[in-house]
Amino acid sequence: MLQSISGIPIRKECPPGACVCDREALLSQAETDADTDVRILSLTQEQERRLIERIDRINSYEDLQHVSNLLYKQLGVVLHITPSPREVRTVRGFMILLEDRPGLCKKTRQAVPAAIRRCLENNPEIAFTILNAHDLLGDA
Template identity: 55%
Template sequence: MHTVDFEIRKQCPPQLCDCARAELMQDAKANLAILRLNLTEEKRLLAHIETIATHEQLKKLETNLQKNLGVVLRIAPGNGEVRTVRGFQIQLQEQPGLCRKTRAAIPAAVRRCLAAHPEIAFAILNENDLLGGI
């Protein structure tokens, strides 16, 4: 059993979420960093994501999420043609302690960011070889 010195996310109702928070708390070797993302911090994170204005800021966010919380955010063009931000695959890697609602809220915030700043979407497309090496 862990003792933590920070406010952690409250437990989700077991019928509504598959975050496995209880199992994570029982594992003595588990990394509890993801539990720092309580509701207050999640709201701050979502607000921050929506204020991102450059591709570099988005890359920094991906790095910081992984470094501080152990969360892997993947943003890539979809398999087909990308005509809108809905054509991007934006997902958080599933892991114990990461709430189902959070796994939906962060990609939604990233989509809103991409819709507000199409230049970031173009940079992601270019990064994934949109122009074919021209």
């Protein structure tokens, strides 16, 4: 069981059957192919907790964009936040998801969107900016 890759600690493996992250497949691929992107494995449980705390501190749309860009640059994870194709009455009407990729834990895939929903509930102006960015408010 690997504890680190190139001196960088990696996330502990999930209990068998609890996750579909393909962590082991990604690690074995990294052993054979040096170009394999394993940045996502550097998101340990402690760092995930800090990420969630950081998302909870977001207070503007620009800050949300910044965190989204950092997720991509540091972990290779793409965050999508879009209004539902139907109607948006609450923050539940936003589709928030992390793009699937090997090594991305199921818990992280659930925790990050939940934190962003809390952020949108606490900062409705961010939700309105997202709606406006998708031209749903028509610059009202």
